[in-house]
Amino acid sequence: MKYLTEFRNGEIARALAREITQITTRPWKIMEVCGGQTHSIIRNGIDQMLPSAPGASVEMIHGPGCPVCVTPLELIDKALAIAALPGVIFCSFGDMLRVPGTDSDLFQVKGRGGDVRVVYSPLDAVDLAVKHPDKQVVFFGVGFETTAPANAMSVHLAKRRDLKNFSLLVSHVLVPPAITAILQSPGNQVQAFLAAGHVCSVMGYWQYPPIAEKFGVPIVVTGFEPLDLLEGIRRAVVQLEAGRHEVENAYSRVVTFDGNQAAQKLLAEVFEVTDRAWRGIGVIPNSGWRLNADYREFDAEERFHITGIHTQESALCRSGDVLRGIIKPAECAAFGKECTPRHPLGATMVSSEGACAAYYNYGRFLSAEELAGAGSALTGAANG
Ligand code: SF4
Structure with a gap:
């Protein structure tokens, strides 16, 4: 398959890994921000191809870029409470159904009679709202900048169609503030970042040069295939060894500096920046989006006023x-x-x-x- 199999070539991967080993003279710690990159690194054993000698190593640190993982427990519990209400059709992507809340998950709510549906696009949820004017249709809008444009489009359409029975339960989080929070956290060990290619395909990478400059860290925009990842790591190590801290684009077949301008315009029309709680990390200032005043009527939290949520994380979980x-x-x-x-x-x-x-x-x-x-x-x- 064009643009896929050529980025999985084992011979080139081994050559890149050899080059990384040759140029590495000190221990370096590089974070891949995105969960999709984490999955690819572990599945392909890329971390095990990197140099591991004492004093000359490259260690990958797996960052907070899995949107399901960082959605706060309180919001999951709110989703469960809304989904259990009579007259509600609660729509979500499939990956949220098994995420445990404090006492249950969306599958269990469905098993108890809740109308929980898996959809493939938030626009499907808008269609459901048109077809079921007697029901309240809620879409669980979770994710990074990548999934936000489709969610923004759903409320944009709902407003245009004057739908009074569609709303969005929003938990959007943003990558650049998370990188900043990691760099400012006490005991931070990360010396360079692989920025998530799909986020940058929407947002570009114009937000990263000030971060690289302020904290003195290389940031390399990187894709998801094995060669993408090894090339991103190689470029980060070249910079670390040379004492440079620049932003580089190693995913230029997809990402441009400015990103998708039409998507960014839609996002700016619908959302505004807000503080967000990240599960396992805590509140990061200005790290999320919520619906702005023009679209607040579509905010499920405002519409359903769920109160009395008492969350409890597992004491064992780290x-x-x-x-x-x-x-x-x-x-x-x-x-x-x-x-x-x-x-x-x-x-x-x-x-x-x-x-x-x-x-x-x-x-x-x-x-x-x-x-x-x-x-x-x-x-x-x-x-x-
Ligand atoms: S309990 Fe441990 S293994 Fe399970 S999710 Fe939490 S940190 Fe991971």
Whole structure:
């Protein structure tokens, strides 16, 4: 397939990995922000191709770029409460259905008689509102800048059609403020970032040069295929080794500096920037979008006034530390024991893009220390 298989070429991947190893002279920590990139890195074993010698290594830290993972528990509980109301058709993408709230999930609400439907576009939910004028149709609008234009279009259309029975439960989060928060957090270890290619396809990358300049970090716009990722990592390491901190575009077949101007115009018409709580991280100032005053009538939180939500996270779950790159999933004591994709304790295990699920699904059950121990035991056996 054009533009896909050529970016999965094993020979070129090995050559890129060799080049990264040759140019690496110090230990570097690079964060891939996006959950899709995390999934691809673990699935393709890219992190295991990188140099790991003491003093000359490249470690990937898995960032908070899985939208399902960072949606606050309080909002999930609100979604469950709205979906259980009589007369409501609650629409969502399929990946939100199994995300556990404090007491249940959308599947369970559906099992108890709630009208919960999986749709493939928020525009399908608008169509449902047209077909069912006697029902309130709610779409769960979760995600980064990538999914926001379609959600913005849904309320834009609903307003144009004067629909009084459509609303959006919004939890949109933004990448640049999250990168800034990570860089400002005490104990931050990230020295360079791979920026998420699909977010940049919408937003461009004009927001990143001030961040690279202020914090002295290289930022490389990167795609999702193995060669995309290795090239992004290579460019980041070249900059780190040279002491440079620039923004580079390693995904130019998709991303331009300015991004999709029509989508950005629509986003500006419908949304306004707001503080957002990120699950596992906390509130990040100016890190999300909400419907602005012109579209507030379509805000499901305003329409349904759900109160009395008391959230409770699992005491065992360390997804906050995973999302901030402080531990790897296998270093959580509950990983693969109390917490599995069938019985997830935290959102990073629920979504297939979550780091814990990626580690579980691809058999990464050893912590970094255990891996190092296993490696030296194998080396010893081989030498012996
Ligand atoms: S393995 Fe489960 S309990 Fe541990 S951090 Fe990940 S989601 Fe939370």
